[in-house]
Amino acid sequence: MKILVCISHVPDTTSKINFTDGDTKFDTNGVQYVINPNDEFGLTRAMWFKEKQGASVDVVNVGGAETEPTLRKALAIGADTAIRVNTDATDGFSVAKQLAKVVKDGGYDLVIAGRESIDYNGGMVPGMLAAMTDANFVANCIELEVDGTNAKAVREIDGGKETVSTSLPLVVAGQKGIVEESDLRIPNMRGIMMARKKPLNVVEPVDTTSETTTASFEKPAPKGAVKLVDADNIDELVNLLHNEAKVI
Amino acid sequence: MSVLVYTESENGKFKKAALEVVSYAKAVADQMGTTVTAVAINADENDNLGAYGASKVLSVKDGSLDKFNAKKHAAVIEQAAKNEGAKVVVLSSSANSKYLAPLLAVGLDAGYVSNVVEAPSSTSPFTVKRTAFTNKAFANTEINTDVKIVGLSNNSFGIVEAGGSASVEDFSPSIPDSGVNVESVDKATDKVSIADAEVVVSGGRGLKGPENWGMIEELADVLGAATACSKPVSDLGWRPHSEHVGQTGKPVASNLYIAVGISGAIQHLAGINASKVKVVINTDPEAPFFKAADYGVVGDAFEVVPTLIEKLKAFKAQNA
Ligand SMILES: Cc1cc2nc3c(=O)[nH]c(=O)nc-3n(C[C@H](O)[C@H](O)[C@H](O)COP(=O)(O)OP(=O)(O)OC[C@H]3O[C@@H](n4cnc5c(N)ncnc54)[C@H](O)[C@@H]3O)c2cc1C
Numbered sequence: 001m002k003i004l005v006c007i008s009h010v011p012d013t014t015s016k017i018n019f020t021d022g023d024t025k026f027d028t029n030g031v032q033y034v035i036n037p038n039d040e041f042g043l044t045r046a047m048w049f050k051e052k053q054g055a056s057v058d059v060v061n062v063g064g065a066e067t068e069p070t071l072r073k074a075l076a077i078g079a080d081t082a083i084r085v086n087t088d089a090t091d092g093f094s095v096a097k098q099l100a101k102v103v104k105d106g107g108y109d110l111v112i113a114g115r116e117s118i119d120y121n122g123g124m125v126p127g128m129l130a131a132m133t134d135a136n137f138v139a140n141c142i143e144l145e146v147d148g149t150n151a152k153a154v155r156e157i158d159g160g161k162e163t164v165s166t167s168l169p170l171v172v173a174g175q176k177g178i179v180e181e182s183d184l185r186i187p188n189m190r191g192i193m194m195a196r197k198k199p200l201n202v203v204e205p206v207d208t209t210s211e212t213t214t215a216s217f218e219k220p221a222p223k224g225a226v227k228l229v230d231a232d233n234i235d236e237l238v239n240l241l242h243n244e245a246k247v248i
Numbered sequence: 249m250s251v252l253v254y255t256e257s258e259n260g261k262f263k264k265a266a267l268e269v270v271s272y273a274k275a276v277a278d279q280m281g282t283t284v285t286a287v288a289i290n291a292d293e294n295d296n297l298g299a300y301g302a303s304k305v306l307s308v309k310d311g312s313l314d315k316f317n318a319k320k321h322a323a324v325i326e327q328a329a330k331n332e333g334a335k336v337v338v339l340s341s342s343a344n345s346k347y348l349a350p351l352l353a354v355g356l357d358a359g360y361v362s363n364v365v366e367a368p369s370s371t372s373p374f375t376v377k378r379t380a381f382t383n384k385a386f387a388n389t390e391i392n393t394d395v396k397i398v399g400l401s402n403n404s405f406g407i408v409e410a411g412g413s414a415s416v417e418d419f420s421p422s423i424p425d426s427g428v429n430v431e432s433v434d435k436a437t438d439k440v441s442i443a444d445a446e447v448v449v450s451g452g453r454g455l456k457g458p459e460n461w462g463m464i465e466e467l468a469d470v471l472g473a474a475t476a477c478s479k480p481v482s483d484l485g486w487r488p489h490s491e492h493v494g495q496t497g498k499p500v501a502s503n504l505y506i507a508v509g510i511s512g513a514i515q516h517l518a519g520i521n522a523s524k525v526k527v528v529i530n531t532d533p534e535a536p537f538f539k540a541a542d543y544g545v546v547g548d549a550f551e552v553v554p555t556l557i558e559k560l561k562a563f564k565a566q567n568a
């Protein structure tokens with residue numbers, strides 16, 4: 001089985017979010033980048049397929065050279081080959097277009113992406129990629145088994161979960177659950193050394209346009225100070241929630 | 249040229265999010281000088297949608313659509329949009345709508361923007377405000393394609409009664425085969441889900457152990473709320489993973505979010521900040537959550553929560 005794991009390169013969860021150029025660009029100053037958490041869960045599941053079922057695992061990112069340390073980290077965790085499509089990720093559609101080319105060229109059977117990137121939160125790349133490559137698609141995937149060309153997955157739904165059967169070629173959008181947090185691997189020295197020797201192939205992008213463009217960013221309006229209610233005066237809290245906030 | 253809206257139902261009944269997306273679609277249609285057509289699958293009482301602004305409802309009745317299937321449902325909406333010559337398609341942020349949206353976007357060659365929180369600021373260029381960076385910011389995004397798909401964030405626009413009426417037409421699209429088959433569904437039917445909830449009551453490590461969740465559930469019960477928890481609580485196995493909210497868990501966009509014994513770490517706040525009114529109950533006045541909250545009680549959850557339950561019950565009895 002040939003597996004491709006899509007890796008989005010995102011600001012670490014504690015990053016301060018600021019903008020420059022008249023609020024049109026994300027300010028990368030001092031920002032630490034990491035593998036998108038949802039993708040890290042997916043990559044770890046892919047390693048399980050590699051070890052238990054002899055799958056090959058490649059990772060891919062659509063982005064500039066600045067994303068290479070993130071791809072190297074994925075190699076250090078255990079991926080075989082990394083691919084970087086050399087163009088800026090401008091919107092979900094254009095990223096999916098680039099990935100579709102990689103999937104077709106590489107003849108991948110299973111693509112594991114994440115539920116959403118924690119920066120743009122589009123939640124759209126995996127589904128678009130599935131539609132563009134005529135693959136089956138399972139979103140919010142929290143369990144995945146593959147047997148030959150058949151797959152069984154569990155998907156989180158609002159208020160519960162659902163078990164589905166499907167077949168390869170398949171794209172899943174994974175999240176915590178596809179492996180547990182305790183299964184995540186911190187690259188060790190040997191992994192890091194080996195990663196330096198593994199191929200990181202830079203491929204040129206296909207011609208495509210963005211369907212959406214971000215004209216500007218805004219930060220939420222500063223919040224007013226919290227209204228403290230005395231623990232002995234919970235009646236007042238009920239009153240405020242009813243008469244002032246109008247939420248009960 | 250109308251605005252098309254997909255109105256989700258469960259067991260024949262429209263979900264609240266369906267009424268909200270119709271209200272939103274009506275606002276968009278007014279801006280564009282057109283009308284709203286809803287597409288409803290196996291729903292009863294289709295004419296109810298008129299009250300929220302739909303002029304027409306395309307009613308699809310098909311047993312093969314009883315279980316949600318992203319590809320089949322997307323195909324239905326795609327055909328409805330093409331039939332109507334719709335330029336804008338509005339969807340909710342339910343797990344199912346988010347599942348089908350990218351498939352629909354490819355099918356319609358439509359630009360798709362998710363997590364939208366307001367009516368368009370302009371319809372030419374078509375510009376919507378969406379959350380980004382997990383609620384730490386907003387992005388004003390233009391959709392450049394002829395057909396546009398807007399995914400509306402739950403509880404962001406509200407339900408608006410327009411007081412009109414809708415004509416209902418039968419619609420029989422062709423349903424494609426799908427390579428994904430639902431084998432079983434495991435869903436608590438007696439509980440409000442976090443996604444659908446207007447009120448969410450959430451507990452953190454300050455509650456000390458799973459045996460203390462009775463009062464959280466009771467508080468949720470009184471408020472008709474869903475229960476949620478911080479990440480360590482689900483990691484410790486005190487509560488199921490499905491209740492974990494925050495940046496790496498489920499997003500919460502409720503009208504009221506009550507956090508009990510949660511410190512308010514940045515990763516927690518990121519996922520719940522879209523909630524309108526936040527209440528925090530915490531013993532530590534220095535807990536970061538107080539900076540993000542609207543109302544706060546500095547106190548011991550084991551005293552404050554039972555009192556709050558009692559006061560809410562009294563309030564409900566009085567206002568019943
Ligand atoms: C990559 C990454 C992703 C993460 N994603 C998430 C996420 O999605 N969601 C999430 O929640 N966290 C997430 N976290 C974890 C986050 O950083 C915090 O560790 C976590 O939110 C803390 O949970 P807590 O507030 O329940 O516990 P604590 O930080 O231990 O806080 C407990 C609070 O309870 C209060 N307390 C104690 N006793 C009482 C009492 N009797 N009555 C009232 N209050 C009391 C204390 O004063 C304290 O403020 C993430 C972390 C990382 C590194």
Ligand SMILES: Nc1ncnc2c1ncn2[C@@H]1O[C@H](COP(=O)(O)O)[C@@H](O)[C@H]1O
Nearest residue numbers: 006061062113114116117122123124125
């Ligand atoms: N630039 C990118 N390169 C590779 N994969 C990506 C990229 N952007 C998004 N993805 C994948 O698509 C998933 C969902 O991303 P999004 O649609 O941006 O929320 C991510 O978790 C990644 O697996």
